[in-house]
Amino acid sequence: MFLPKLFTDAALTLGTLPGIGPKAAERLVFYILDQPEEEVRKLAEVLVKAKDAIRFCRRCGNFAEADLCEVCQDTSRDAGTVCVVEEIRDLAAIEKTGAFHGLYHVLHGHIDPIGRIGPAELQLDHLVERMVQGNVREVIIATNPNFNGDITAMYLAKLLGTPGIRTTRIATGIPKGSDLEFADVFTLTQALEKRTDVSG
Numbered sequence: 001m002f003l004p005k006l007f008t009d010a011a012l013t014l015g016t017l018p019g020i021g022p023k024a025a026e027r028l029v030f031y032i033l034d035q036p037e038e039e040v041r042k043l044a045e046v047l048v049k050a051k052d053a054i055r056f057c058r059r060c061g062n063f064a065e066a067d068l069c070e071v072c073q074d075t076s077r078d079a080g081t082v083c084v085v086e087e088i089r090d091l092a093a094i095e096k097t098g099a100f101h102g103l104y105h106v107l108h109g110h111i112d113p114i115g116r117i118g119p120a121e122l123q124l125d126h127l128v129e130r131m132v133q134g135n136v137r138e139v140i141i142a143t144n145p146n147f148n149g150d151i152t153a154m155y156l157a158k159l160l161g162t163p164g165i166r167t168t169r170i171a172t173g174i175p176k177g178s179d180l181e182f183a184d185v186f187t188l189t190q191a192l193e194k195r196t197d198v199s200g
């Protein structure tokens, strides 16, 4: 091997990141070693600092630096509408549209019969609690338009189907089988606006 072991270690570690293959990992290490020490230290420190300080919002499960996330802290938002998403990255995709002004609930997963992930793993008690306690008028189910997302949506519609609370699901302008996070802003905005009622 013509490169030091620490170089290989760094490349192998970066190569464990999603979307980073062995070649890209090597390129990153070459790039990083080319930077002033101060910059590299800053990069490492900001990651550790983020990992230390960021936790899940007590109410919705979004990333937060305080007890509540930025969305939940924003009193100008409509607390009567709650959008249920699978992952924080889906929340981020919807936020980017600027078309939604309610609050969220992040499931941190989906029901997966093949992978044997059931509703118990999704902390749904907390969501039901929010429905009962708060003055929620509408729950928008924004799980992904794929097999597991559909099953999760069906389960949620049944679970949350309470008189007085409208339950909707975002329209499937988003290609079947794909993820919300990859939908463009226009498609996602349309999907939100053209949501349809689902009953339990």
Ligand SMILES: [Zn+2]
Pocket: 057, 058, 059, 060, 061, 062, 068, 069, 070, 071, 072, 073
């Ligand atoms: Zn929150």
